[in-house]
Amino acid sequence: MEHDNNNDPLVIGGSVLQSRLFVGTGKYGSDAVIPEVCRASGSQVITVALRRVDMRAATGNVMQHIPKHMRLLPNTSGARDAEEAVRIARLARAAGCGNWIKIEVISDSRYLLPDGYQTARATEILAKEGFVVLPYMNPDLYVARDLENAGAAAVMPLGAPIGTNRGLRTKEMIGILIEEIGVPIVVDAGIGRPSEACEAMEMGADACLVNTAIATAGDPVAMAMAFGAAVRAGRQAFLAKAGPVLCGGADASSPLTGFLGEA
């Protein structure tokens, strides 16, 4: 029997989501493709960099392309420390982008790796102010615990450095977070192929955010559809509880303990 997604909602910050794929708005050759990407992927959450949003422009503004049903996840791209992230979050809320915020604090322009300490500081402040905070992070257990304690509504560990499409390079570490952390795990950054998103979901991640791999694909809409299907398949496989992987052949017989049954 096919798994019914309606009975497997993802709850973040009290909101119920039927789709476990989050999409992005950066890097598209044209923002006009965004509605099609949203539709094809089935996604309900879309991240947008506040730095790119021009509230005063009636046209040429990314916001005008985001379908109404999508939940906005503004991000603090450009923030180099906690203070800047907090300011950007407040600006986003004041600009009418809602109270969800993806914290990105990146102070390394060469590798774009997130700063765990600053991210936790920003998370603490913003969670107290009523934001639903989703911090982007390195998959480090201690940082994840700090973020959870600071009030994060979910954590967003990277699969590989941002924009690299290298896949789930941090699989082992993400596995630990899935085991240990109580809030949802949204794998963000690095996923380059639907099979990798599927793998993350199979492992038990709660959701995936995919931007570069969709936006820079030859056919972004078709790729969005593929990612939507992959995330659903991975989730379904996780819920179906895959059989164990056996090493060294099948165990049809029990050479060492078989005699017990024979007694």
Place this chain on the structure above:
Amino acid sequence: MSFLRVVQGYEGADIPGAAQAVTEADVRRALEKPVLGPDEYLTLLSPAAAGLLEAMAQRANALSVQHFGRTIQLFTPLYLSNHCTNQCVYCGFNARNDIARTMLDEEGILREGEAIAASGLKQLLLLTGDAPRRASAEYIGQAARTLRDFFPSLGVEVFAMREEEYAHLLRCGVDSLTLFQETYNRSLYAALHPAGPKRDYTFRLDAPERGCRAGMRLVNVGALLGLDDWRRDAFFTGMHARYLQKKYPQTDVAVSLPRMRPHAGAFQPASLVGDRELVQILLALRIFLPRCGITISTREPAVLRDHLIPLGVTRMSAGVSTAVGGHAGETESVGQFEISDPRSVEEVCDAIRRRGYQPVFKDWEPLDGVCAVAV
């Protein structure tokens, strides 16, 4: 330690000679490396690499799309003043050139700002000649205060300043700094800058670093290609950007690739950089520094600019006038150099879209003026 030490480390090195010795196999090896070092960068600038431009272009395109997406940021320069106390032999604003000198007052700045804002542009680059007593850091800062309501991102391309002056500009709303070394060849630099404060090679060389220390978000360096052997200057430009990226990870580093243009003086460049050479520099730089911004100005003709879009360019100027007061059309002043791409902002946007790329007008949200943060 400043970048000067890096430059000094190459003193006596025959960079063009080393480039000549590179073989095609060296180039192919360099292209297979995931991360390139300085030697491989020089390899990509070599004559041998000139035969492998398509392979380089494929890699440069993939890296650019991956890191920046199919987007091109647009900005335009606003010339505040053409007073200059220097005598750079290659520049139309040279103090010895007999041109009308003007400087915008607050009203003029506002008029220019309004005229530019009407075109939809959001990123502005403020330029002056090098006359710090007239167009001082205070004057430039005041101009920034006047313009910041129209433009979320303000950059400066002005004389080399002290760190406190850069900090002052930041407080006035400036977030990026562009400063060209012109040439990294110290003796040639002395010959090209016979008089004026710009003669101080080291003070200029260290200025981008002072900008990083002051907290500039984006620092853009470059050489005026053609003044010296282009391979040497392109090599040091890339090394300069790499040095800043490594030492100031909080700063976004970008490079401009301006070529010499005709101007109101008689100077002719020493080493002509053809289109193929410009493309080779662009590709080598993108592969060497995958996350470095690369700016192409309207010095380059429209057709060429359009072809460069997928090769690694991340920022382009549009709707440019290099004359003081040129946007509001209230001046007859001479421009700093002749531009080659006179298209309107909308025409440039159309060309970008036709290539499957998206013009981006706004890429920064000013953070001042928001309630204090108790962090």
